[in-house]
Each structure stands twice: as C-alpha cells, then as structure tokens.
Amino acid sequence: METGKKTAAISILLFAAALLLTAAHLLYRARTEGITAAPVSTGAVNSCIACDEDTQTLLVGTTGSNELIAFRDGGELWRQSAQGAFADVEVSSGLVFAGNQDGHIYLYDLNDGRSVQTIDVQRRVVAIAVSDDGERIAAATLTGTSKAGALLFDRNGQLLESASFKVRIGGIAITADDRMIIGNNRGELIRIGEGGEKETEYRTDYSVVQMIDAGDSHLVLCKDGGYFFFDDELCILRHGRIANGMQATPSSVGTDGEQRYVAVGSEEGYLFILNEQDEQIYTDRIGAGIAGFAAEGGSVWFTGSGDFIKSMNMEELAHIKRNIAAAKYTRAAAAVLYPAAVFFLLLSFPGTGAAIRWTARRIWRCRMAYLLLAPTFILIWLFNYRGILTALVRAFTDWSLTNNTVAKMHFVGLDNFRRMLTEGYFLVGMRNLLILAGTGVVKVLTVPVLCAWLVYSASGGRRKYLHRFLFVLPIVVPGVISAMTWLKIYDPNIGLINELLRRIGRESWTRVWLGNAGTAIWAIVFMGFPFVNAMAFLVYYGGLIGIGREVEESAVVDGARRRDIFWRIQLPLIRPQFRVMLILTMIGIMQNFNEIYILTQGGPGTSTYVPALELYFNVAQFGRYGYACALGVVLFLFTMAVTLANMFLTREKEA
Structure with missing residues (x-):
C-alpha cells in the first residue's frame, strides 16, 4: 500500500513537470515566430x-x-x-x-x-x-x-x-x-x-x-x-x-x-x-x-x-535559434516525462503494478534471448511495419509523381478516401471482388476436400504417394505461366474452348470470352478448372491423416458406412482446416490481381476491375501514391478484420 502511494506521488510530480515543460515549449515556440x-x-x-x-x-x-x-x-x-x-x-x-x-x-x-x-x-x-x-x-x-x-x-x-x-x-x-x-x-x-x-x-x-x-x-x-x-x-x-x-x-x-x-x-x-x-x-x-x-x-x-x-x-532572428533549440529540448523532455508518469501511475495500482513487475522480471530473466532476437525485430520493423506506418500516414496526403518529396506533400484529410466513393472504380472493384471471393470460397471448400478424401481413402502406400505427387506437382508452375496458358485457352480464334465448341457443332456458343463484359468476370472465375488447389489439398489431407484410423474403425464396428464416416466424422473433425483455408483464400483474393492484369487489365471497361488492381495502376501508371496508400489502408483493414475473425474462430477453448 505504501509503495502504491509513493509511485502515485512520483506520477503526479512527473505529470506536473511534463506540463511545465509543455508550457515552456509553447512559450519558446511562440518566440520563434518572427x-x-x-x-x-x-x-x-x-x-x-x-x-x-x-x-x-x-x-x-x-x-x-x-x-x-x-x-x-x-x-x-x-x-x-x-x-x-x-x-x-x-x-x-x-x-x-x-x-x-x-x-x-x-x-x-x-x-x-x-x-x-x-x-x-x-x-x-x-x-x-x-x-x-x-x-x-x-x-x-x-x-x-x-x-x-x-x-x-x-x-x-x-x-x-x-x-x-x-x-x-x-x-x-x-x-x-x-x-x-x-x-x-x-x-x-x-x-x-x-x-x-x-x-x-x-x-x-x-x-x-x-x-x-x-x-x-x-x-x-x-x-x-x-x-x-x-x-x-x-x-x-x-x-x-x-x-x-x-x-x-x-x-x-x-x-x-x-x-x-x-x-x-x-x-x-x-x-x-x-x-x-x-x-x-x-x-x-x-x-x-x-x-x-x-x-x-x-x-x-x-x-x-x-x-x-x-x-x-x-x-530578432539572433534569438530564434536559441528559442528553437529550447523549444525542441522542452518538447523532447515532455515527451519522455508523459509516458514515465503513466508508467508510474500504472505501478501505483496493485493489479497492474504486479503485472508490470512480473513482466519486467520475466524479460530480465530472458534478456539474452531478447538481445539475440533484437536484430530480427529491427529488420521486421524496417522492412514490414515501417512501410505500413508510412502508408497509414501518407494516405492522408497528396503524395504523387509530382509531389514526391516531404516538402511538396500536403495534408488533404479524408479526400483520398472520399475519392474512392466518388470516382466509382473502387466500388466497381468491390462488386467484382465479392464475386471472386464468393466463388473462390466455393472452389476451395469443395474440389480440394473431395480430392484429399479420395487420396486418403485409396489403398496402397505407393498409390497414395503417386496421387499426392500428381496433385501437388502443378504448384511448381509460376502463376504467370498459368495465367498466360489460360489466356491462350480463351483466345477467340485459336483458343481451346472455341475450337472445342466448333468441333462439336456449337459455333454459335463461341465468344470473345475475355473481351465481353458479360463473360469476362466469369472467365476469370473459371480459370484454374478443375480447381484443385494444391495448398488446400495438402491442408485437408493433413487434417484427415491427423484423425487417425482408430476413429474410423470404431465407426465401422458401430455399423457406419463410408459416406456416414465422411459427413459425420471426418468433415466435422477437419473444421479447423476449413477455417484456415477460408481465411487464407479471402486474404489471397483481396490482395491478388496478377491473373486479372495479365488476362484483361481490368477490362473490358471495368468488368474485371478489383481494388488491388486499382492500387497497382495508381502506383505504376497514374503516380497517385497518396490515393494508392489510402486504397492499401482500406485493403489492410479488410485483411486485418478477416485475420482477427480467423483468430477468434480458431481460438481453442481452455479446459
């Protein structure tokens, strides 16, 4: 109790000192205005x-x-x-x-x-x-x-x-x-x-x-x-x-x-x-x-x-340098004292004080581990979080190809975010994104599950190994190559689809699949048929292996048929894998635009436009970096929301 009173008193003194330094900073700052x-x-x-x-x-x-x-x-x-x-x-x-x-x-x-x-x-x-x-x-x-x-x-x-x-x-x-x-x-x-x-x-x-x-x-x-x-x-x-x-x-x-x-x-x-x-x-x-x-x-x-x-x-400028230096130092000192005051204030409460002291002891006990991890944390900050923070800040500026330095940039508030609603491209992209997300979820939750179950149910170790190898082999093919292959498949003159329709006497069904606003988005959806996602296949197959043969044998003894085992035992037990693949698929669809750029570049018109492609165009072609940052912030918030939902849904209940 006595310790809490002392820390509270220290906190009050630090707050008072910080307020005095803030007042001094404002005074010196006012004297720099000549x-x-x-x-x-x-x-x-x-x-x-x-x-x-x-x-x-x-x-x-x-x-x-x-x-x-x-x-x-x-x-x-x-x-x-x-x-x-x-x-x-x-x-x-x-x-x-x-x-x-x-x-x-x-x-x-x-x-x-x-x-x-x-x-x-x-x-x-x-x-x-x-x-x-x-x-x-x-x-x-x-x-x-x-x-x-x-x-x-x-x-x-x-x-x-x-x-x-x-x-x-x-x-x-x-x-x-x-x-x-x-x-x-x-x-x-x-x-x-x-x-x-x-x-x-x-x-x-x-x-x-x-x-x-x-x-x-x-x-x-x-x-x-x-x-x-x-x-x-x-x-x-x-x-x-x-x-x-x-x-x-x-x-x-x-x-x-x-x-x-x-x-x-x-x-x-x-x-x-x-x-x-x-x-x-x-x-x-x-x-x-x-x-x-x-x-x-x-x-x-x-x-x-x-x-x-x-x-x-x-x-009057002879005094400005001194006043500027004093304003800088008083502001820096106040910035240090405010967190220190909050820290001592938290220490004054029994619950938070005990938690802080416990955490400090654990960190000190493992100080060598934290010291060795420090370079990793620094690199993560420099190459990951620093870019995110920069985008968050510059999303509210007019950063562009011409306003490309800090001196030329201006704060524009929410103008970039308003532009998303007024220009229309972002809203059209969101509509197309919903179509791709919905169909993507269906594709990842159906065919890969079926293929994983069929391979798992096959008899013979060599046969299973061969099937696994054949299903996973396409993953080594770069996505660009796959997209260009489908670009040839959709070609209106020599493409596989139109040639097949002509051979079976259905020439009236031929289309310019990627050049027609009514079929372009669905051609993008159909790309990758028969939709055997190698990553999803491995995740589901691993989940099925983790169930164990004992559960199936017990179900067979109780008179369960194979389809009953699949629907009532295996599918419910690999529900965590479903959730993981659902979240990964949603994140991938929100961030991906490579195939669309190669096949249609968002056209014809805006029929295949997506927000990630709009972000790319604003960076690479239009030079509107501030607006691109705002688009990135919105996509980041969507991704973060999906990730948090994943963490909430997959969180294991404590016993």
Missing part, C-alpha cells in the same frame, strides 16, 4: 517584389492580373498594368524598372506611377538589373526553351551590348564598370566583356536559380540550395548552403540591408534563414511558394505564388 503579414494585398498571385528604403515604398508585380502595384504607408499608392506577367522589378534614382514577360521593360515614376519610358526588348524578360545611378539596365531574356540573351540598355532604351547563349539564364547583374554578369542552368557565373565575349567564369556546379544585388556585392542562389556572395570580378566572398532534408526546391534568395542574414525560399513555401556564420537558424513552411525578397533596413519583405506579402525582422 514573421508578420503586411496590411496590404494585391488580390492576385504575386511574382516579384522590391522596396525603396528612402520613401518606404513597396512594389509588387503580379501574374494573372499582370499588374505592378505600389504601396506606401499601409495603403495603395498606384498601379499599372501590362500585357504579360511581371518577372522582376527594381528601384533606382526615383524610378521603378519592371521587366515583363511581354518583351518590355517599363519605367515608372516612383511617386505617382507615371510611365516614363518603355524599352522594347523583343524577347521574354526573365530578370533585370539596374545600375546604382539608373543609367544602365541589363535584361536576361529567353527565347523558346534553351536560347537566352543578355542585353544592356541605357536609360533611353538604346542597346549598348548583347550576348547570346544556348542555355537558360537564371539571373543577371551589372558591375560598377557597366559590365554584365549572368548565371545559367549549367551552374556558370560569367562576366561578359566588350562585344559580348566571356571575360571571367566561375562554376558553381548547380543551376543558378536567382541572382540579386547585395550592397557592394552580388548574391546568387543555386538549385542545390547553395548561395554565393561574389564581387564584380567573380571572387567568392561568402558561401553557404541550406539544410534541406525535406528536399524542397529553392526558388528565391534575399538578404537584409547589411547582408548579415540570408533568406532562401522554395517553390513549396519553405523559408530558410541563415546567420552571418552561415548557420541555419530558422526553417518553417509559410504556405505558397516564395518568389522574391526585398530588403528594408533590418527587415525583409517577401511574397510568392499567392496573395500574400509578409515581413520578417532580421534583428
């Missing part, structure tokens, strides 16, 4: 962003509505529209420079949005750069899919320099001496000299995604998440890389006004922040993909493929 939403909105999908620190004007380009909108003091200042989406925007010397995919660079007055100049680039603009005095404008263009250009204009739109490349340009910059630097999809940073010739080159080894000005230097982002600060001569000043375990696709890069911190955005909406030592101090999923950043002093604005504009104060 992002705020702007009080303005474009009402469209945003594509680029820029900020003028002197006037505190925010400029956002959109796609879809094809507008450039200026905001100041929490309200809209002006907006301009174009024929295409705005790809990049810069601010210099009181002017806004906006590159558009309609092949133009538009110059607007920063304060009133008045059109100042339009430069006809004649190609799709993907990125621009502007000199500090606003007198030089560089444009990266794209023609088709693999022909790019780097063009340098003066403020009046006069073309000063041009260079062509058979690559895709990811970013462009202007040097202090009015030279252009480009980054391409080969991972090359190239300084372009006079006449469009290559002056200097630096290889990053990964495709360049974006390039921006960063004070007196330039900042480039590569597809692997690496970034480089470099000067006008392509000398690398600083280099880092994001920790990208979720395999997000980097899409944009930014930095604060002092170039202390680096922000990297991804197409999936992940935001990565790195400090001056290039240590990652913040990672979070914001929502929509991030398209661009704009510095304003110690803060950085960012936007992306959605109607959102957000700001983060980079000065």
